[in-house]
Amino acid sequence: MTNGWGAADAVPAHEVVGALRDVARMGGFFDLDTAQGPGSGEGGLTGEGFAARARTVNERYDTAEARVGVSIAHLGLAARLWSPVLACALLHGIVPETATVEWAGDSPTLRLAEPRGSRAPQSTSSLADAVRAQADGVLEGVERGLPVKVAPRLLAGNSASALVGSAAQLLRSRPGLRAPLTGLTRELLQTGRLLGTGEVTGPELTFRRRSCCLYYRALNGSKCGDCCLAR
Structure with missing residues (x-):
C-alpha cells in the first residue's frame, strides 16, 4: 500500500508520539502505544498473529464456529485502528502512518513501532482518503491472510461499524468536535468499500449497518445495537 507521504507534509516523530499519547488518555481503543519494548516478534499485523487472536475469541465465547472468532477479532482490530487515527486527525491535525503497526505482545493492544505521520489535509474529502488509508487500508491487508x-x-460492515463506534466515543469525549467529526464520518462512509455498508441514524452518531458481525452466534451472544437483524 502506498501512502503518498511527502517531505513537505511529514510531521516530526515527537509530535506524532505526543498526539498519540494525548488521545490515548481517552482509553480503550484509542491507545496506540509508541513505547519501545518487546513486541510479538511477528513484525507487524501478520495473518498468523490474527489467527491466534481469533482462536482466543472462540475459546472465550466457547464456540467452534471459526467465522465467529474471526469476525469478532476483526471488529476489535478495526476499532483499534480507526480510533487513534480519527482522533489524532481531528484533535491534532496529524494523520499517523500505520504501516509499522504491530501487536504489542500477546494482547490485542497495538503499538506503532516507528511513529510517523503527516499533516491532515484541509478538505474533508482528502482527509477522509488519508484517514481511511491508515485505518481501513491496513485492515484490508490483514484480511488477505x-x-x-x-x-x-x-x-x-465491521470496519464501518468500528469507524462510527469510534466516532461516537470521540464525540462523547470531545463534544466540541461534533460538526467536523460528523462531516468526516459521513464522508468516510462514502469512501472506498465503506460505501453502502450502513448509515448514520442520529445526531449522536448512532448507526445501522447492512450486515451482521455474527456475535449473536457466540454462546450467550446477542445482536449488536447497530445490527441489520436487530429490531
Whole structure:
C-alpha cells in the first residue's frame, strides 16, 4: 500500500508520539502505544498473529464456529485502528502512518513501532482518503491472510461499524468536535468499500449497518445495537 507521504507534509516523530499519547488518555481503543519494548516478534499485523487472536475469541465465547472468532477479532482490530487515527486527525491535525503497526505482545493492544505521520489535509474529502488509508487500508491487508473465508461485505460492515463506534466515543469525549467529526464520518462512509455498508441514524452518531458481525452466534451472544437483524 502506498501512502503518498511527502517531505513537505511529514510531521516530526515527537509530535506524532505526543498526539498519540494525548488521545490515548481517552482509553480503550484509542491507545496506540509508541513505547519501545518487546513486541510479538511477528513484525507487524501478520495473518498468523490474527489467527491466534481469533482462536482466543472462540475459546472465550466457547464456540467452534471459526467465522465467529474471526469476525469478532476483526471488529476489535478495526476499532483499534480507526480510533487513534480519527482522533489524532481531528484533535491534532496529524494523520499517523500505520504501516509499522504491530501487536504489542500477546494482547490485542497495538503499538506503532516507528511513529510517523503527516499533516491532515484541509478538505474533508482528502482527509477522509488519508484517514481511511491508515485505518481501513491496513485492515484490508490483514484480511488477505484470514484463516477462514468470511464474506467481504461482512468485513466491510465491521470496519464501518468500528469507524462510527469510534466516532461516537470521540464525540462523547470531545463534544466540541461534533460538526467536523460528523462531516468526516459521513464522508468516510462514502469512501472506498465503506460505501453502502450502513448509515448514520442520529445526531449522536448512532448507526445501522447492512450486515451482521455474527456475535449473536457466540454462546450467550446477542445482536449488536447497530445490527441489520436487530429490531
